[in-house]
Amino acid sequence: MASNRHLGRIIALQTLYEQDFRTECGDTNFTLDEILSRNIARYHKTVDDHKFIKQLVQGVSKRAAELDITLQPLAPEWPMAQIARMDRMVLRIGAYELVYGKDAPPKVAINEAVELAKAFGGDNSSKFINGVLGSLLKQTEETKTPIKKRKSKS
Secondary structure, three states: OOOOHHHHHHHHHHHHHHHHHHHHOOOOOOOHHHHHHHHHHHOOOOOOOHHHHHHHHHHHHHOHHHHHHHHHHHOOOOOHHHOOHHHHHHHHHHHHHHHHOOOOOHHHHHHHHHHHHHHHOOOOHHHHHHHHHHHHHHHHHHHOOOHHHOOOOO
16 A cells, blocks of 8 residues: 555645634534544545654644744735635645655645645635745745744744
8 A cells, every 4th residue: 555645635634624613613522633533544545654644734733823924924915814714724734844844845745735725625725825835935945044944923
């Protein structure tokens, strides 16, 4: 069974989406690990890189506020709370992979986020995601400062 990172990202997206939705609804009868285990179990025959999925989900969940602060200046007309939930989750995943990811080159991380947006977002989601994450990458290349080394302005 080969590792399938794209499917892993889909599982991560489903998990983070459910966590965000249930948190917003005030549901306290869940744990992130419970949601993640259930979602991984659904695809146990087609995905084997559970470590990647867990790191992605836990990393995005732990750093959601930090990622939002990093992303907000790149889409100033769209406060993070007003961005569609699905797009917000895809942006966080893409930004997390750009900032903290060690496995995928930056352009692969952006492309994967765009593909998630095409599959699960609205009509213009993929363009929006590509623009925001492309700006994040460009900003990093221009300053020659690794993204995770920069301090976000509040």
